[in-house]
Amino acid sequence: MSAHSHLDGQLPHEPERATLEGRNKVLGFWLFLGGETVLFGTLFSAFLALRDQVGDGNPSGQELFKLMTVAIATVILLTSSLTSVFAIQAMHRNQVKAMQGWLILTVLLGLAFLGLEIYEFYEYVHEGHKFSTSAFSSSFYTLVGFHGAHVLFGIVWISLLIAQVARKGLNVVTAPKVYVAGMYWHFIDVVWVFIFTVVYLMGKVA
Amino acid sequence: MAHAHPVKRYTGLMDWLTTVDHKKIGILYLIAGGFFFLIGGLEALLIRVQLWKPLNNFVSADTYNELITMHGTTMIFLAAMPIIFAMMNAIVPLQIGARDVAFPFVNALGFWTFFFGGLLLNISWIAGAVPDAGWTSYLPLASPTYSTDKGVDYYVLGLQIAGIGTLVGGINFLVTIINMRAPGMSFMRMPMFTWSAFITSALILFAFPALTVGLVALMFDRLFSANFFEVSGGGNTVLWEHIFWIFGHPEVYILILPAFGIISEVIATFSRKRLFGYSSMVFATVLIGFLGFMVWAHHMFTVGLGPVANALFSIATMLIAVPTGIKIFNWIFTMWGGSIKFTAANLFAVGFVPTFVMGGVTGVMLAAAPADFQYHDSYFVVAHFHYVIVGGLVLGLFAGLHYWWPKMFGRMLGEGLGKLTFWTFFIGFHLTFFVQHFLGLLGMPRRVYTYLDGLGFNNMNLISTIGAFLMGVGTIIFIINIIVTSAKPKTAGNDPWEDGRTLEWAIPSPAPEYNFVQTPLVRGYDALWKEKMDGNEGMSPAEPIGPIHMPSPSILPFVMSLGLFIAGFGFMYANNDWQAGFFKDLFASHAVAGAGLLITLSCMVIRSLKDDHGFHIEPEELTNKGVKA
Amino acid sequence: MAANHTTHSEEPAKRHKHEGPRKHVVAYIFSMLLTLVAFATVMGGEINASFTYILLLVMAALQVVIQMGFWMHMKDRGHLFPIIGILTGVFVVFTIVIMAEYWTWW
Amino acid sequence: MNPQGPVAEVQFDLMKLSISIMVLVVLVVFALAFYVIVKFRRRPGDKIPVQVEGNHKLEIIWTVIPIVLLLILGVPTVKHVFGLAKDYSKDPNAVQVIVTAHQYWWEFEYPQYGIKTSQELMIPTGKTISIQTKSADVIHSFWIPALAGKIDSNPGANLNKMYFSAKKDGVYLGKCAELCGPSHALMDFKVKSVNEGAFDRWVTAMKEPGKLPADPAIAEVFEKQCLTCHAVGDKGLQLYPNLTGIGDKGTVAGILVNTDDAKYKNEGTTYENLKRWIEDPQSVKPGNSMPKVDLTPEQIDGIAKYLSEYKLNVEQ
Structure with a gap:
């Protein structure tokens, strides 16, 4: 099964599963996400263990968190997850133009989310909640920062994919890459669901 | 070669630097792992020389703490894990009838990141700042206030880079075993070594991220003044112990399960008998892997978690003795009724069984929390874990190396020298570590650079040192055996032990680049043995002869790991007190760290954009190599 | 937006229909709803803490199940090992998080 | 390991129980292994042995027996874990x-x-x-x-x-x-x-007030150099080890054993040990936080003599 010739001139039903390399890539990425779950799980447990070590004189979670910005960021990320689903659907229907469009939209929403988060951090630092202020701030910035870094990595990754598909077109080699990037993006959104629940909402209620 | 664009084939050193062939990477892992094993062994000898008599001043207290830290870290992360990966790389694809692992490029990346991580860790000796807070690196001893020099930074960054390699390797083997088994090889027909590789990779996948987070938190504490473990800033030192041991205990099962797999293969082959109770062995391996995540706090009985946690983890730890017991009895009953041939490999395997049982039972004794209040951090614990790691894993690896050496190199290791290696190593091992049980019971604490006279420790420490030297002699004999064997011609046939049961003995030794001319059809457990018993010559093919697609070699994994290596230095020496001038601005601005990461990331981009279409080996090339279908 | 089903002439043997976007939009709205409810309960602020904790966790878990199920095709066939992979990961996380919570609350 | 207190005895009993069970297990396994190795050695002319799949009865036996053995060990373990975790911090007569x-x-x-x-x-x-x-x-x-x-x-x-x-x-x-x-x-x-x-x-x-050295010169140096960190009775700071009654103690700095007939390198009379410690604390305990105090040999001599005679004469 030579790698990059279309099977019957037309993209197979699920192009990402058409080749062994494709199946390996998708399964490998699923397992990688299992590992990432443990990585974020450990970061969450570190945060849970240290979240009430605010240190006297420093702003606590309740005073600090602005739920309105977090709500907007959540809506943005959730929408970007939807646009990435439409992108994968467009890929399955071999509509390259539509797929590229949805992917670009996903990237833009991702950038918006990231911009909001950086602005939020900027505000927190101004209110005295710096990285080395307390155990609470260190674990908060590491957890939410790691998620932000993953979003940034996803944005760079998807924009590279857009360029690659534009140059090389959609085939059984590039299809698994787009599918895997879509899964990555959903995973980021799933992690964000827990972050806004555990860090922000529970932080506010405590 | 009717292929669109020619593919560069390298020779000599470049071939090794760019290889993505799982067999060559296996050999690279073996060489690097063996080299670090010798360094670790040297550190062990220096430790033993310092302890052979009370109040000895062979090494200073600082150097001793550095020796124990580097001995532990090197042996576990840079010697044992890589040699396990050498075995898994060399044998697992052959056992499941695959042409290579799922991601050859990532396999090479796994090796090179481990190699550069190990290099960075051992460069600390040259840089004069060696980690000295123990291989567990507890805080606050490892915090910037009590470990002021760069030592622990080398530990953190070296292990982080090596950890990436191991995690990536784990995923690679999981996908290989799930997706690329030969037709007919269902999960319950897989050889035992492949099963143990499968469970080990799953443990790696779920344990190493915890280590990654722990090391990141420690790195942030040390280099960016975070407060994860800084008591003054609200941090908590017991948090590090939790995170470390959540990784730590699955790690020791990652070490021992492959040895279980090797022992099952070697004992079955040399007893000419099918493995006794295969399905219960598989179930026991899965259960050990599962329970491995439930028991980590038995390393922390004395930390003060409270009676509820201590009771819970005592019972969970004792439960692990049940599946291990199942395995021990299954090995003994595999030999029951067999006709056992004591080759060097089988000597190690048969020697493994009683030794590991002694290690296992002391483990159960340690599991009883109130008793552990006396044992913990004493030489009783040192004796226990050396019994299970050296008596278990290292004997298992020696058995595996002697058993699969012909398949990896085409030559058989000398049986005479092999047996000599066994007896010197085996006797030296028991001499060294059996007495340490009693040292522990007499109250000699762990990690002490010296001890007072008149406490009754002197003679036993002397015996232990003599034993350590005997183990050193055994290792040297093994190296001589390797050198002598490498001079011999490659005469080993497909099945040099004549009783081969699994697929790797159905192909030439050393295996050709593409492993199988045609992917074999597996018709039962012990695939080759079934064909032999049915009177067929070799494996019946599952597909016609056709062009074989091979991945093309690439230098990128080497360069990516080099990038991480440079980034490691960049992070470490950013806040170093350079005199003003070029170096200061270079490092202080994190330019070096950034450059390193840039190299790695740009390699990833190149890898993503430039698709590797590999090359093809055409059918006529297969036949003219005299390889029959 | 009507999904324009391009009929494939050489359709593989089984009649294959591309799944419409409708299902995913429903999943999106449902997740949005859950998020809104979660934010509302906290911003409203008069419900006692422990009840809110449980409510929030249930909301989060529900949303994750939806997103994993629909958008990451976890419920489609051929996902056995991905499910095992993620579930083992969640199981390990569950033990670690419980330990962290128990230990700090102790 | 000879326990001298009730807590150590409880732990020692648990150790003896676990050692005896485990020795039993080791003996069974060694006997089985040794028998198998000797009996089933390959002899010339051996045919291919019968390929045994497994034996469910045996499997059950060596699963149940270990579980029973673990129960025998597990129950006392849990009992003692909770037993040893009693809290006496509020107990008046402790x-x-x-x-x-x-x-x-x-x-x-x-x-x-x-x-x-x-x-x-x-x-x-x-x-x-x-x-x-x-x-x-x-x-x-x-x-x-x-x-x-x-x-x-x-x-x-x-x-x-x-x-x-x-x-x-x-x-x-x-x-x-x-x-x-x-x-x-x-x-x-x-x-x-x-x-x-x-x-x-x-x-x-x-609790009595600290006795200063008789010789005023030594007393003055002792106060200026030593009492800035240490304390004697009520004088000086409690930052570092308290020196009251150091003459009675069995060791200096924990490891220099005070005896009259010194057999090992770390032994000597109280006076000798004190002198050795004050002259160069780092050589005795590398990395500890006591610096090399700049005192003349006579001053060191005087302080060491004074401290070695600082006894609380509590004839126990």
């Missing part, structure tokens, strides 16, 4: 001791009597001693093998409690069991168990 571990020395504080001492824990025989241990720097581990198991001394919020008692008078060796830096091996301490009367006399003697 002697409360707050242990603070420092890098390479131990500080013992008796809140009930308001006194602090170091390196030697005086306890009344037979009474329950309730320990609350914490660390002033890195993690150490408070361990007296003869009397009880160890408990870690953690910095920050993790204060650990334990209790033990000594049945007989005597001096018991204590150690640090967690790597805490270069001199981790030298961080020993002593536990001296004396009868009630002697203990009370010791407490009153500790």
Whole structure:
């Protein structure tokens, strides 16, 4: 099964599963996400263990968190997850133009989310909640920062994919890459669901 | 070669630097792992020389703490894990009838990141700042206030880079075993070594991220003044112990399960008998892997978690003795009724069984929390874990190396020298570590650079040192055996032990680049043995002869790991007190760290954009190599 | 937006229909709803803490199940090992998080 | 391992129980293995042996028996885990001791009597001693093998409690069991168990005002150089080891054993040990926080003589 010739001139039903390399890539990425779950799980447990070590004189979670910005960021990320689903659907229907469009939209929403988060951090630092202020701030910035870094990595990754598909077109080699990037993006959104629940909402209620 | 664009084939050193062939990477892992094993062994000898008599001043207290830290870290992360990966790389694809692992490029990346991580860790000796807070690196001893020099930074960054390699390797083997088994090889027909590789990779996948987070938190504490473990800033030192041991205990099962797999293969082959109770062995391996995540706090009985946690983890730890017991009895009953041939490999395997049982039972004794209040951090614990790691894993690896050496190199290791290696190593091992049980019971604490006279420790420490030297002699004999064997011609046939049961003995030794001319059809457990018993010559093919697609070699994994290596230095020496001038601005601005990461990331981009279409080996090339279908 | 089903002439043997976007939009709205409810309960602020904790966790878990199920095709066939992979990961996380919570609350 | 206190005895019983079960297991496995190795050696002319799949009856046997053995060990373990976790910190007739571990020395504080001492824990025989241990720097581990198991001394919020008692008078060796830096091996301490009367006399003697050296020159240097860190009676600072009654103690700095007939390198008379320690503390305990104080040999001589004679004459 030579790698990059279309099977019957037309993209197979699920192009990402058409080749062994494709199946390996998708399964490998699923397992990688299992590992990432443990990585974020450990970061969450570190945060849970240290979240009430605010240190006297420093702003606590309740005073600090602005739920309105977090709500907007959540809506943005959730929408970007939807646009990435439409992108994968467009890929399955071999509509390259539509797929590229949805992917670009996903990237833009991702950038918006990231911009909001950086602005939020900027505000927190101004209110005295710096990285080395307390155990609470260190674990908060590491957890939410790691998620932000993953979003940034996803944005760079998807924009590279857009360029690659534009140059090389959609085939059984590039299809698994787009599918895997879509899964990555959903995973980021799933992690964000827990972050806004555990860090922000529970932080506010405590 | 009717292929669109020619593919560069390298020779000599470049071939090794760019290889993505799982067999060559296996050999690279073996060489690097063996080299670090010798360094670790040297550190062990220096430790033993310092302890052979009370109040000895062979090494200073600082150097001793550095020796124990580097001995532990090197042996576990840079010697044992890589040699396990050498075995898994060399044998697992052959056992499941695959042409290579799922991601050859990532396999090479796994090796090179481990190699550069190990290099960075051992460069600390040259840089004069060696980690000295123990291989567990507890805080606050490892915090910037009590470990002021760069030592622990080398530990953190070296292990982080090596950890990436191991995690990536784990995923690679999981996908290989799930997706690329030969037709007919269902999960319950897989050889035992492949099963143990499968469970080990799953443990790696779920344990190493915890280590990654722990090391990141420690790195942030040390280099960016975070407060994860800084008591003054609200941090908590017991948090590090939790995170470390959540990784730590699955790690020791990652070490021992492959040895279980090797022992099952070697004992079955040399007893000419099918493995006794295969399905219960598989179930026991899965259960050990599962329970491995439930028991980590038995390393922390004395930390003060409270009676509820201590009771819970005592019972969970004792439960692990049940599946291990199942395995021990299954090995003994595999030999029951067999006709056992004591080759060097089988000597190690048969020697493994009683030794590991002694290690296992002391483990159960340690599991009883109130008793552990006396044992913990004493030489009783040192004796226990050396019994299970050296008596278990290292004997298992020696058995595996002697058993699969012909398949990896085409030559058989000398049986005479092999047996000599066994007896010197085996006797030296028991001499060294059996007495340490009693040292522990007499109250000699762990990690002490010296001890007072008149406490009754002197003679036993002397015996232990003599034993350590005997183990050193055994290792040297093994190296001589390797050198002598490498001079011999490659005469080993497909099945040099004549009783081969699994697929790797159905192909030439050393295996050709593409492993199988045609992917074999597996018709039962012990695939080759079934064909032999049915009177067929070799494996019946599952597909016609056709062009074989091979991945093309690439230098990128080497360069990516080099990038991480440079980034490691960049992070470490950013806040170093350079005199003003070029170096200061270079490092202080994190330019070096950034450059390193840039190299790695740009390699990833190149890898993503430039698709590797590999090359093809055409059918006529297969036949003219005299390889029959 | 009507999904324009391009009929494939050489359709593989089984009649294959591309799944419409409708299902995913429903999943999106449902997740949005859950998020809104979660934010509302906290911003409203008069419900006692422990009840809110449980409510929030249930909301989060529900949303994750939806997103994993629909958008990451976890419920489609051929996902056995991905499910095992993620579930083992969640199981390990569950033990670690419980330990962290128990230990700090102790 | 000869237990001298009830807590150590409980632990020793559990150890004996587990060792006996495990020796039984080892014997069974060794016998089986040895028999199999000898009986089924390959002899010339052996045919291919019968390929046995497995045997469910055997499988069940060597699953159930280990579980039963583990129950025999498990039940007492859980019982003792909760037994040893009793909290005596609020118990009026237990002697409360707050242990603070420092890098390479131990500080013992008796809140009930308001006194602090170091390196030697005086306890009344037979009474329950309730320990609350914490660390002033890195993690150490408070361990007296003869009397009880160890408990870690953690910095920050993790204060650990334990209790033990000594049945007989005597001096018991204590150690640090967690790597805490270069001199981790030298961080020993002593536990001296004396009868009630002697203990009370010791407490009153500790409270008396500190006696300064007779010779004014030595006294002046002692006050200026030593009392800026150490304390004698009520004079000086309690930052570093308390020197009251150092003449009675069995060791100097925990490892220089005071005896008249010195057999080993770390032994000598109290005077010699003190002189050796004051001259160069780093050579005795590398990495500890006592600097080399600039004193003339005569001043060192004088201080060492004064300290070696600083006894509380509590004839126990």
